[in-house]
Amino acid sequence: MLFGLSFGQLLATISPSVQVAALFNPFTTLVLTMFCGVTIPHVNNSFWWTWLYQLVPYTRSLAAMVSNELHGLKIQCKSDEFATFNPPANSTCAQWAQDFVNVAGGYLDNGDDTTNCRYCTYSVGNEFFTFLGISYSHRWRDTFIFLAFVGFNIILTIIASRFLRYAKH
Numbered sequence: 001m002l003f004g005l006s007f008g009q010l011l012a013t014i015s016p017s018v019q020v021a022a023l024f025n026p027f028t029t030l031v032l033t034m035f036c037g038v039t040i041p042h043v044n045n046s047f048w049w050t051w052l053y054q055l056v057p058y059t060r061s062l063a064a065m066v067s068n069e070l071h072g073l074k075i076q077c078k079s080d081e082f083a084t085f086n087p088p089a090n091s092t093c094a095q096w097a098q099d100f101v102n103v104a105g106g107y108l109d110n111g112d113d114t115t116n117c118r119y120c121t122y123s124v125g126n127e128f129f130t131f132l133g134i135s136y137s138h139r140w141r142d143t144f145i146f147l148a149f150v151g152f153n154i155i156l157t158i159i160a161s162r163f164l165r166y167a168k169h
Contacts, residue, residue: 003057003146006153013160032058037132057149063134064142070125071136077120082109085117093117 011028015021035048036058053059087096094111097119101108105127109118122128126136 002150003061003153006150006157010153010157010160013157014164032056035059036062038062057146060142060146060149063129064139064146066129066132067134067136067139067142070129073125075120075122075124075127077109077118077122082118082120085119086115087117090114 007028011024012018012021015024031052035052036056037053038058085097087093091114092111093108093113097108097117098111101119104121105123106119106121107123109120110116129136
């Protein structure tokens with residue numbers, strides 16, 4: 001809300017009319033949501049990702065919120081969320097898949113069974129956001145970077161409202 005309000009005021013201040021300000025909104029909203037790492041994962045290494053991912057304020061707010069809420073959260077999959085598989089003959093689920101689980105994360109629900117093994121992708125919330133490039137240890141840094149974006153918008157709005165005079169006297 002803080003960023004949306006301050007950014008909207010900035011756009012209104014630098015626009016010569018309401019119609020021009022309304023034309024800025026779809027473009028800026030698209031850029032902010034496309035490159036924050038949610039719509040398209042941040043692991044895309046294209047030209048745009050190298051700088052836009054870091055420049056979009058939503059990246060920081062989402063990283064701070066997600067890492068704070070999911071850190072250490074124990075995950076318990078529901079029955080329809082498990083990936084099921086059958087191990088080779090004469091082996092249990094744990095004998096066949098435990099090495100994979102140790103590397104990939106998650107947990108086996110029925111490690112001693114020999115059929116219908118149930119694997120849950122996540123066992124703790126950190127396994128979800130680490131893949132997205134989010135770190136719990138950076139949550140305060142991300143929060144303050146986000147607040148710096150808000151402060152930048154406010155300062156630029158004040159400067160623009162002082163020096164940009166579109167009204168004809």
